Amino acid sequence: MTTAPAIRTPLTDLTGVRHPIVQTGMGWVAGPRLVSATAKAGALGILASATMSLEQTEKAILEVQERTDRPFGVNMRADAADAGKRVDLLIRHGVRVASFALAPKPDLIARLKEHGIVVMPSIGAAKHARKVASWGADLVLVQGGEGGGHTGPVPTTLLLPSVLDAVDIPVVAAGGFFDGRGLAAALSYGAAGVGMGTRFLLTSDSAVPEPIKRRYLEFGYDGTVVTRKADGMPHRLLRTPFIEALVSERRYRQVLPTIRRTLAYKRMSDASWRRLAADGWSMKSSSDRSWSQTMQAANTPMLLKAGLVDGDLDAGMLAAGQVVGAIDDLPTCAELVDRIVADAVTRLAAAQATVTPSREKT
Structure with missing residues (x-):
């Protein structure tokens, strides 16, 4: 049970959680075990459903609800053929919360809001924040370039204030957060909370294999690379030998492995060729990827599964934010959230104490 003092923000008011911290929806990582542990710690856990079938998603939701009665969210691909x-x-x-990796259409937002579900799209630019805000989103999560997985070129310290200035809805800051100083800084900027992926991946409650977690801890600040070679979009990954080889590999050498991974994903997900084609078309039409890049993007789940679930660094990839260089332990979610919030409260109080009221003469 969490023991840190509560910090109330628009994020906590909207979602019903105790602390303004979001565990982001990482594919293959944010399953029922991690999400329920995060929720019990008083933060907002987000279940990653993009790597699950519809039936697996329902089973995972029910498992989280069996483990805890605290609020949590589910992350979805807005461009998925079965998004509805x-x-x-x-x-x-x-x-309680619907999280989206891409901007959901206004009709999806309206349906969710009609049933009291909080809508939180992830965005990477102020113009995207304005768009989803005009469509009715309740809040947005903005990730700066320091973040792991799909990311952009602008650091959080520049991106966050631009988004805060662009919209009137609450903003959650992600990309580069892992401790109380970061939470205090984000709140001082005007954010409603912080989102963290790599930091929650590296907890004892994460289902990622222990040897893989220990491998993460070996990397420094220069241990990640941003590449388009994985799926055609900028993707921040650990510099494992597999990724170093992928980055230097010629495109034609990727064709055969891509086809093999497509077949493996079809077997694992029980997806029909019709569904795979529909998802591919939806993905292609919602982005500027070429067809070859779309094929690579469709196979990203299998590459991540190989690393994060199977623990195979010779055939898989590991998403990671630059904060991996600052992390050296594997606490429980409860321990992590408690110490972040307690430290943030101390630092905010200390900062306030440095402000001296003006005493102008009259």
Whole structure:
């Protein structure tokens, strides 16, 4: 049980959690175990459903609800062919927050809001924040370039204030956060809270294999690389031998492995060729990827699974933020959230104490 003092912000008011901290929806990482542990710690856990079938998503939601009665969220791909059915799942099971990796269409936002579900898209630019705010999103999560996985070129310290100035809805800051100083800084900027991925991945509650977690701890600040070679979009990954080889590999050498991974993903997900084609078309039409890049993007889940689930560094990849260089332990979610919040409260109080009221003469 969390023992740190509560920090109330628009994020906590909207979602019903105790602390303004979001565990982001990392594919293959943010499963029921991690999400429920985060929720019990008083933060907002986000279940990653993009790597799950519809049936697996429902099973995962029910498992989280069996483990805890605290609020949590589910992350979805807005461009998925079955996005509407996934929205129905959230409505049916009373999930508190709907998180989106891409901007959901206004009709999806409206359906969720009609049922009291908080809508939180992830965005990477002020113009995108303005768009989803005009469509009715309740808050946005903005990730700076320091963040792991798909990311942009602008650091959080520049991106966050631009988004805060652009919209009136609450903003959650992600990319580069791992401790109380970061939370205090984000709140001082005007953010409603922080989102963390790598920091929650590196907890004892994460289901990532222990040897892989220990491998993460070996990397420094220069231990990540941003590449488009994985799926056609800028992707921050650990500099494992596999990724170093991928970065230097010629495109034609990727074709055969891409086809093999497509077949493996089809077997694992029980997806029909029709569904794979529909997802591919949806992905292609919602981005500026070429067809070859779309094929690579469709196979990203298998590459991540090989590293994060199977622990195979020779055939898989590991998403990671630059904060991996600052992390050296594997606490429980409760320990992590408590110490972040307690430290943030101390630092905010100390900062306030340095402000001396003006005493102008009259």
